Amino acid sequence: MAKRNSASERRKQITIRGLGGLVGLENVAGLKLGFNRHLHFTLVKDRNVATMKDYYLALAHIVRDHLVGRWIRTQQYYYNKDPKKIQNGWQVEEADDWLRHGNPWEKARPEYVLPVYFYGRVLHTKDGVKWIETEVVLAIPYDTAVPGYLNNTVNTMRLWSAKAPNDFHLHHFNVGDYIQAVLDRNLAENISRVLYPNDNFFEGKELRLKQEYFVVAASLQDIIRRYKASKFVCKDPRTCFDSFPDKVAIQLNDTHPALAIPELMRILMDIEKLGWDQAWNITKSTFAYTNHTILPEALERWPVAFFEKLLPRHLAIIYEINQRHLDKIRSLYPRDDQRLRRMSLVEEEGEKKINMAHLCIVGSHTVNGVAKIHSQIIKDQIFRDFSDIEPAKFQNKTNGITPRRWLLLCNPGLATLLAEKIGGDYIKDLNQLQKLHALVNNDEFIHDVASVKQENKVKLASLLEKEYGIKVNVSSIFDVHVKRIHEYKRQLMNCLYVIVMYNRIRKDPNxxxxxRTVIIGGKAAPGYHMAKLIIKLITSVAQKVNNDPNIGNKLKVIFLENYRVSLAEKVIPATDLSQQISTAGTEASGTGNMKFMLNGALTIGTMDGANVEMAEEAGENNMFIFGMRVQDVAELDKKGYNASQYYEKLPELKAVVNQIASGYFSPNQPQLFSDILNMLFHHDRFKVFADFESYVHTQEKVNQLYQNPREWTKIVIKNIASSGKFSSDRAIAEYARDIWGVEPKALQIPAPNDSQDI
Incomplete structure (x- = not known):
């Protein structure tokens, strides 16, 4: 007689039969096989040691296996049908949880965990100042390898993750308030969980200040730990830090890490027991400051109340720095109270605030801008009081881009062509591109450069058709304006000109x-209403233009969703015309302009940022320069900018503005863009109308030249040949020599050898 099945065996059979609807009855044998496979290879168990939980997990895994195909297809369907980062023409934010699947390129270093302190109070004792009753957050380092190019050198980028200690607010748990303990723990770990995305706009939130201090405190502790562990220093504790500035250089990249100045002072005085003067000399000799913006709304000014709550010891140090600084100014300019007010680190008007840019200038040995014109504006206008006292402190360091990514990787066709003509060493010495000047009139080279550009345009056109369902004319000018969406970058002016072109075609279709294929891309800061409204206007205009049968393939407008580096690597090599049209005196430098130049795009732009130096290198006649210069903007400000004068003077501009105002591009919401129009007429700091006539006239020059492909390509070659200055290799070497006091040196690191015991 057959042996009766055990209860557990019957339960398994029932379960398997119940799954028949999922896997099909004919697959029951396969289900059993998969069950055993997961039990053995996923859970590493056999029937002798497996528990009921193991059986459950094995069953769950095999069920999931059979769901995966449908799961993936479902997500693909949602992806294809659902609108992306743009919804109904509006930008919609979505969290970028970039670590959800882990990061294979990083290595956690929990053995180097460091404490970072917040809150508490300051206590003055006979043994010195103590910061007590603080809350601690742990900083866990994660290291990423940064390989050099063909030199066997691999440096380290260290990032930090915040974690609450195991006993964080344990007293809550002890009295039964478990929920509060968990919430407090989450608040501590939020420091590295989310990044404030606002661009060129200072948002004074407590979490942001915590983030800035967290990175600064962890990094400085780590730097000092490694410094003291060096076999070359700290043999005598009394002179340990004398050579600190000789071994350590810290570049403050804008004001976000400005708290490093009072933090280093705190460590040197409170922990290492140095006196103020010695600590200050070390601190000032260690730090240098790079300014990246002159927009007043972007400059950090932290409320004193935040410091009193979060960082009371640092506030006391900043007050002392300021007092000594003002004493020096008072001795130089007696009875000049206005100068004292302008130069103070503490702003007294309204809510009391700390001016972080002033802290950076006072606490650094060198200050630099990131383009020649920007650095001059810093000296002559923004920080003139400081440069009057210490003119030698101020320098320029024009930005650069890496040719490895922005030519070799993203544009292999052009990179290979250049190597065939001038050799491959230009990738490490971009100035060698100057050799291309000798080939400007070479018909074969002109043809090859044009062919590479056309191949890149065809590839991009294919991507645009696939992603956006828009078929573009690959013989059209690929006119590209990709950067963060901001009023000063004037995507709005570009959009107005698109409407001008649209109206011209409609007026006389024959x-x-x-x-033209106009491609605009970029992201607006989540809280930036005007930038988001500009995106909506662009997408609304695109909807109208792309669906008008009278326009055909003469004009297409595409707004790139989720513009990012990987997309830029496809767009930039295919670009014919690069738009760099910020109001003169507002863009610090720009690096997109350099990427386009290196990849064979011609620039239409103002004399702003690095455009000025690009024109110096390539010749202004080899760029499409338009609009006011910095001095013109200043004169217009003095005279008073009246947008209505330009509106009444320029018929095409008037027609465009009236179309927008009438609801032509938003028929269901005629008043949708009223905020844009109100801004343009009444409080446009960036003077779109003032430059519009010159912009339109210069675009006509673009059209004329594009109709002569040979001459266009000759100017393309001249631009590529003149782009050597804008290599990041040059920029880094200048920082090293002029600011950090070090010379580049080839390290004799042996090449890897599998037989070596490393």
Whole structure:
């Protein structure tokens, strides 16, 4: 007689039969096989040691296996049908949880965990100042390898993750308030969980200040730990830090890490027991400050109340720095109270605030801007009081881009062509591109450069058709304006000109029109209403233009969703015309302009940021320069900017503005763009209308030149040949020599050898 099945065996059979609807009855044998496979290879168990929980987990895994195909297909369907980072023409934010699947390139270093302190109070004792009753957050380092190019050198980028200690607010748990203990723990770990995304706009939130201090405190502790562990220093504790500035250089990249100045002072005085003067000399000799913006709304000014709550010891140190600084100014300029007010680290008007840029200047040995014109504006206008006292402190360091990513990787066709003509060493010495000047009139080279550009345009056109369902004319000018969406970058002016082109075609459809594909891309800060409204206007105009049968393939407008580096690597090599049209005196430098130049795009732009130096290198006649210069903007400010004068003077501009105002591009919401129009007429700091006529006139020059492909390509070659200055290799070497006091040195690191015991 057959042996009766055990209860557990019957339960398994029932379960398997119940799954028949999922896997099909004919697959029951396969289900059993998969069950045993997961039991053995996923859970590393056999029937002798497996528990009921193991059986459950094995069953769950095999069920999931059979769900995966449908799961993936479902997500693909949602992806294809659901609108992306743009919804109904509006930018919609979505969290970028970039670590959800782990990061294979990083290595956690929990053995180097460091404490970072917040809150508490300051106590003055006979043994010195103590910061007590603080709350601690642990900083866990994660290291990423940064390989050099063909030199066997691999440096380290160290990032930090915040973690609450195991006993964080344990007293809550002890009295039964478990929920509060968990919430407090989450608040501590939020420090590295989310990043404030606002661009060029200071948002004074407590979490942001915590983030800035957390990174600064962890990094400085780590730097000092490694410094003291060096076999070359700290043999005598009394002179340990004398050579600190000779071994350590810290570059403050804008004001976000400005708290490093009072933090180093705190460590040197409170922990290492140095006196104020010695600590200050070390601190000032260690730090240098790079300014990246002159927009007043972007400069950090932290409320004193935040410091009193979060960082009371640092506030006391900042007050002392300021007092000594003002004493020096008072001795130089007796009875000049206005100068004292302008130069103070503490702003007294309204809510009391700390001016972080002033802290950086006072606490650093060198201050630099990131383009020649920007650095001059810093000296002559923004920080003139400081440069009057210490003119030698101020320098320029024009930005650069890496040719390895922005040519070799993203544009292999052009990179290979250049190597064939001038050799491959230009990738490590971009100045060698100057050799291309000798080939400007070489017909074969002109043809090859144009062919590479056309191949890149065809590839991009294919991507645009796949992603956006828009077929573009690959013979059209690929006119590209990609950067963060901001009023000063004037995507709005570009959009107005698109409408001008649209109106011209509609007015006379049979007239020849140089075809254009206008590509605009970028992200607006989540809280930046005007930037988001500009995106909505662009997408609304695109909707109208792209669906008008009278326009055909003469004009297409595409707004790139989720613009990012990987997309830029496809867009930039295919670009014919690069738009760099910020109001003169507002863009610090820009690096997109350099990327486009290196990849064979011509620039339409103002004399702003690094455009000025690009024009110096390539010749202004080899760029499409338009609009006011810095001095013109200043004169217009003095005279008073009246937008209505330009509106009444320029018929095409008037027609465009009236179309927007009438609801032509938003028929269901005629008043949708009223905020944009109100800004343009009444409080446009960036003077779109003032430059519009010159912009339109210069665009006509673009059209004329594009109709002569040979001459266009000759100027492309001249631009590529002149882009050597804008290598990051040059920029880094200048920082090293002029600010950090070090010379580049080839390290004799042996190449890897599998047989070596490393």
């Amino acid at each position: 007239k020849y029109f140089v075809p």
